[in-house]
Amino acid sequence: MRKFLNRALKKIGKLDIDQIRSLIMDVVQENELLEMVLYSMTDGVVVLDENHSVILLNKAAERLFPFKSGEVVERPLWDALADSGLSEFFHEALVEQENIEDKEISLQSGGSTRVLSCTMMPLVREGRIQGGLLHIEDITEKKAKEARLRRAENLAALTTLTAGVAHEIKNPLGSISIHIQLIQKALGNGAGKNTETIQNYLDIVNEEVERLNGIIVDFLFAVRPMDVNLVSQNLNELVHELFEFIHYELEEQKIRLDLNLDAQMPELQLDLKYMKQALLNIVKNAISAMPEGGCLRVETVARDDHVELSISDTGVGIPEENMTKIFEPYFTTKDFGSGLGLTLVYKIIKEHQGEINLESREGEGTSFTITLPVPQKEQRLLGWQSNEV
Known part of the structure; x- marks a missing residue:
């Protein structure tokens, strides 16, 4: 043509x-x-001229990128963007003619985080570069699926590799504990100037044994199949019970609780013990993230076929490089953490056929959002009666 x-x-x-x-x-x-x-096209396309000014863009690009309101055509790309960080990045990359290939960019939008992959390609005509073509792809769901698959693979590997190891470790720990008790009893019946010192050492050993035993118990809990006992329960009631139990600790840590629970909450199928444990682990992490106090916001929202529970803190946040590791077994940033707390949370939510997502910014806080399915009512066939005599 x-x-x-x-x-x-x-x-x-x-x-x-x-x-x-x-x-x-x-x-x-x-x-x-x-x-x-x-x-x-579902992918964003932005066409630039030789001076890096926008000459054409599609609807997907307008939806994915934070362009300024008003006319953006004939303006340099960095001047057309409303996000200052994004603007600075493209200004430096385009002016310095740096290569942009599959550059992952995270953007906050409507309370959620989108991950975009951006590639800049030259527009060539008659052997001469006459502009640029920016391709924008939304890879948020792709990244989330990759993270979920990686976590599932880690849990599967742990199940076959370490259940036996944990059992072998637990047996000698029991024997050590029994013999320490015998030593303590013998020391109590005798006397000597070193008795108190030896007793202090034994107390420390006892504490370490208990700590190791707790890690093993958590580890076995993480790798063994769960025997969930699902009952019909209102999620709001479970949340209230949890914070009645922990509200004194929140007060001591100068943490304000902000509850915003949807009054139209349907009944869910929940294992009360496991679900309380999962929520408690998240709350404990939030408390640790706010050593100087702060605000803990808990919100429930009922949708058509699912409910959402979000737990947000105003703490120190999570570094971006740790975001994909946070649910992995034995990953911890705490000095005395087992690294299994959030692994257990992930497993419990999956046992409830739910999903859990994480959003965080360093210095601003962290938010966990749990999505749980609403049981569907049983579908019944309509009866049919013949009118024939």
Whole structure:
């Protein structure tokens, strides 16, 4: 088509009015086809000229990127963006002619985080670069699926590899504990100037044994299949019970509790013991993240086929490089943490056929959002009676 148009334009002086009208209609139809293809794409496309100014963008690009309100065409890309960090990045990359290939960018939008992959390609015509083409792909769900798959694979590997190891460790710990008790009893019946010192050492050993035993118990809990006992329960009631139990600790840590619970909460199928444990682990992490006090916000929202429970703190936040590791076994940033707390949370939520997502910014806080399915009512077939006599 383009070669035909080029030939026709060279002969335009010899064309009559009908031929010119037909030529213009062909151009319009080709342009409409290209626009239809461009605007039907789910990936964002931004076309730049030689001066890095926007000359064309599709609807997906407008949806994915934070462009300023008003006209953005004929403005440099960095001047057309509302996000200062994004603007600075593209200004430096384009001016310095740095390569942009599969660059992952995280953007906050409507309380959630989107992960975008951006690639800048040169527009070449007749062997000369005449602009640039920015391709934007939303890879949020792809990254989330990869993280979920990785966590599931880690748990599966732990199940087969370490259940036996944990059992072997637990047996000698029991024997050590029994013999320490015998030593303590013997020391109690005797006397000596070193008795008190030895007793202090034994107390420390006892504490370490208990700590190791707790780690083993948590570890076995993480790798063994759960025997969940699901009962019909209102999630709001469970939340109230949990914070009645922990409200004194929140007061001591100068943490304000902000509850915002949806009154129209349907009954869910929950294992009360396990679900309370999962929520308690998240809350304990939030408390640790706010050593100087802060605000703990808990919110429930009922949707059509699921409910959402979010627990947000105003703590120190999680570094971006740790975000994908936070649910992995034995990953911890605490000096005395087992690294299994959030692994257990993930497993409990999965046993309830739910999902858990994490959002965090360093210095601003962290938010966990748990999504749980609403049991669907049993579908019954309508009875049919014949009118035949």
